[in-house]
Amino acid sequence: MRSMFADVVLARRIEAAESGLTREVAEAVRAHGTREVLLRALGGLGVGVWIGGSPFDKVIGWGFGDAEAEDAALRGFEDAVRSREGAVQLELSTLADLSRADALIARGYTLVGAENVLGMRLDRASLAPPAIEVRRARDDEGDAWIDTVVNGFEHPDGAHVAAHEAFPRDALVQVFHDIAGAQGYRRYLAMREGAIAGGASLRVHRDENGAIAQLAGAATLPAHRRRGVQSALLRARLRDAAEAGCDLAVVTTQPGSRSQHNAQNAGFALLYTRLVLVRGA
Numbered sequence: 556m557r558s559m560f561a562d563v564v565l566a567r568r569i570e571a572a573e574s575g576l577t578r579e580v581a582e583a584v585r586a587h588g589t590r591e592v593l594l595r596a597l598g599g600l601g602v603g604v605w606i607g608g609s610p611f612d613k614v615i616g617w618g619f620g621d622a623e624a625e626d627a628a629l630r631g632f633e634d635a636v637r638s639r640e641g642a643v644q645l646e647l648s649t650l651a652d653l654s655r656a657d658a659l660i661a662r663g664y665t666l667v668g669a670e671n672v673l674g675m676r677l678d679r680a681s682l683a684p685p686a687i688e689v690r691r692a693r694d695d696e697g698d699a700w701i702d703t704v705v706n707g708f709e710h711p712d713g714a715h716v717a718a719h720e721a722f723p724r725d726a727l728v729q730v731f732h733d734i735a736g737a738q739g740y741r742r743y744l745a746m747r748e749g750a751i752a753g754g755a756s757l758r759v760h761r762d763e764n765g766a767i768a769q770l771a772g773a774a775t776l777p778a779h780r781r782r783g784v785q786s787a788l789l790r791a792r793l794r795d796a797a798e799a800g801c802d803l804a805v806v807t808t809q810p811g812s813r814s815q816h817n818a819q820n821a822g823f824a825l826l827y828t829r830l831v832l833v834r835g836a
Contacts, residue, residue: 559674561826566650567600567619569672569805569826572760572767574602574616576737581611583736593639595632598625603632605641610722610730613644618651626655633834640836646670646829656830664832671815673823674805677768679797685787692742692754700742701731703754707774731772743791745775745784752779755788759799768796768804773814785817793821 578594581604585592593605599620605612614632617625629645636643645664647656660666692700705727722730734740739759745752755773759766770792775784796804806823808815819825 559676559824559826561650561672561674563619563650565674566648566827568762568764568803569674569767570616570619570648570651571600571762572769572805574600575760576734576758576769577604577611577613577615578602579737580604580730580733581606584609584733586736591639593632593635595628595635597628597632601625601628603629603636603643605632605636605639605643607639607641608722608726609733610726611733612641613646615646617645618647618653618655622652622655626658637834637836642836643834645832645834647832648672649828649830656832659832659834662834664834666830667833668831669810670829670831671808671810672805672826672829673808673815673818674803674826675793675821675823677793677797677801677804679794682790682794682797684794685790687752687783687787688746689743689787689791690746692744696744697735697742699751700744700754701728703744703751703776704731704756704772704774707753707776710777734772741792741795742772743788745779745788745791747779747782747784750779752776752782753784753788755792757792757796759796759801765802766796766800768792768799768801770804770806785814786821789817789821 581592581594584590584606590606595603597603597617600616602616603614633643737758741757743755753775756771758769773788793804806818
């Protein structure tokens with residue numbers, strides 16, 4: 556596997572993929588017609604979404620475009636969210652224009668956390684098959700997949716680093732239903748001793764440079780931990796991504812978490828960090 560270095564060009568490409576996912580989830584929720592959805596383009600790559608109590612309530616891809624246009628669009632989005640008594644969460648890449656962070660803090664944003672973005676160049680020939688059976692979840696296994704991943708998230712590993720936010724079970728179940736509406740989204744199940752041991756997901760985002768594999772939603776049931784389930788889920792998705800034409804795989808983790816440890820052991824490199832800033836309701 557080739558080593559990686561992240562410059563602004565690569566960061567823009569990754570943030571565009573993340574913005575695309577966030578937009579598609581919001582559009583899928585809006586299409587259901589059961590919840591109000593705020594969805595705003597914020598100039599350049601940026602997009603702002605507020606559903607209310609969702610992990611996709613955020614501003615992403617902001618800070619790479621024209622400062623005046625992005626700032627004006629963000630203020631409009633803030634007003635819309637605050638009129639609904641919501642909070643605005645902004646995830647700012649450290650390869651974006653960080654000079655604008657001071658203005659955000661001056662008008663009420665607080666730094667509440669960070670997340671790391673890791674990447675790997677893909678070459679299918681160098682990807683060994685997983686040692687544990689991993690397969691695509693069938694259409695009739697959607698509920699089983701959600702139950703597996705949510706149960707894994709509800710029982711974090713002892714080495715897990717606490718995130719800056721947490722969601723109740725019903726919100727997690729809902730978001731995994733929502734994300735299934737995104738284009739190029741695939742769900743995977745890991746099997747061990749004839750039983751479901753874990754689940755994970757992959758989204759293929761195509762752009763003018765090729766395709767990016769976005770890895771997310773990986774969790775192992777407590778009874779099956781320390782058995783290589785996460786490694787197997789990772790290997791299976793990387794092989795599928797390479798076969799689908801992806802030249803790059805990315806994953807987002809909490810700094811210092813076991814997820815980051817597993818990813819780096821598998822060959823991922825730390826590319827950059829996103830600062831998480833929140834302006835409260």
